[in-house]
Amino acid sequence: MNRLALFDCDGTLVDSQANICRAVEDTFATHRLDIPSRDAIRRIVGLSLVEAMAALVPQAEAAHHDTLAADYKRTFQKMRGDGTLAEEPLFEGIVGVLDQLEADGWLFGVATGKSDRGLAHVLAAHGLTPRFLTLQTADRHPSKPHPSMIEQAMAEAGAAPETTVMIGDTSYDMLMARNAGTRALGVGWGYHTPDDLHAAGAHAVALRVPDLVGMMTA
Structure with missing residues (x-):
């Protein structure tokens, strides 16, 4: 073998923590949610997006976790498109x-x-x-x-x-x-x-x- x-x-x-933290922060700000600490965000790195959002906002419904995950993706893509991603x-x-x-x-x-x-x-x-x-x-x-x-x-x-x-x-x-x-x-x-x-x-x-x-x- x-x-x-x-x-x-x-x-x-x-x-890659700078980009991940910023994308989470921007997503939460858009939804008028309390922005997690950067330590809390680093703790969910590695999970898939829906599971990560569920860990950060456990009181929200599953449909909201899906929405947050989709908006995170859009935020990250926008950062890539406008050239504002930090170096990884x-x-x-x-x-x-x-x-x-x-x-x-x-x-x-x-x-x-x-x-x-x-x-x-x-x-x-x-x-x-x-x-x-x-x-x-x-x-x-x-x-x-x-x-x-x-x-x-x-x-x-x-x-x-x-x-x-x-x-x-x-x-x-x-x-x-x-x-x-x-x-x-x-x-x-x-x-x-x-x-x-x-x-x-x-x-x-x-x-x-x-x-x-x-x-x-x-």
């Missing part, structure tokens, strides 16, 4: 980690709460598109922590649970990995704390980007 390194995107590969930089050292893991025979995939369009934009902006064999997004799967993204990625990559590592910065990533029976490797530079990741079932947590390589098979 092939070895598959499956990465989350936001908070793991790229730092790769975390320093990510390319070097990919180089080392690729040389060691790992295949790469992404499992993200982003849309197909959003993920394609980020990967293309950093010249990473050709490096990822399998791309799983919220457009085609239930929200994390459902294991569907990982299961489809393994099928496309010819990998098995015992040869797959899910790498992510949120509790949802760790729970998704556990639900799929794969190894769960947390990263400490994203949007949930190392304690959160361990509590959600992380087998290990890398505190620095270069630590990832040595922890992949540890």
Whole structure:
């Protein structure tokens, strides 16, 4: 079986919190809702949009969550269209980690709460598109922590649970990995704390980007 390194995107590969926070804030302002703190917004990064809105406004009805999610998408697209999106930089050292893991025979995939369009934009902006064999997004799967993204990625990559590592910065990533029976490797530079990741079932947590390589098979 092939070895598959499956990465989350936001908070793991790229730092996208500025755009996510602004889009949520603008959406809530449009609906005259109390704007969540940025810490609260970072806590829902990784969930699919409807589930994220439900977490931020649990007292609202399901139809309102759907409306908020749709308006968030429109807000984000407007930001992209008018050129006001902030840069979503790769975390320093990510390319070097990919180089080392690729040389060691790992295949790469992404499992993200982003849309197909959003993920394609980020990967293309950093010249990473050709490096990822399998791309799983919220457009085609239930929200994390459902294991569907990982299961489809393994099928496309010819990998098995015992040869797959899910790498992510949120509790949802760790729970998704556990639900799929794969190894769960947390990263400490994203949007949930190392304690959160361990509590959600992380087998290990890398505190620095270069630590990832040595922890992949540890």
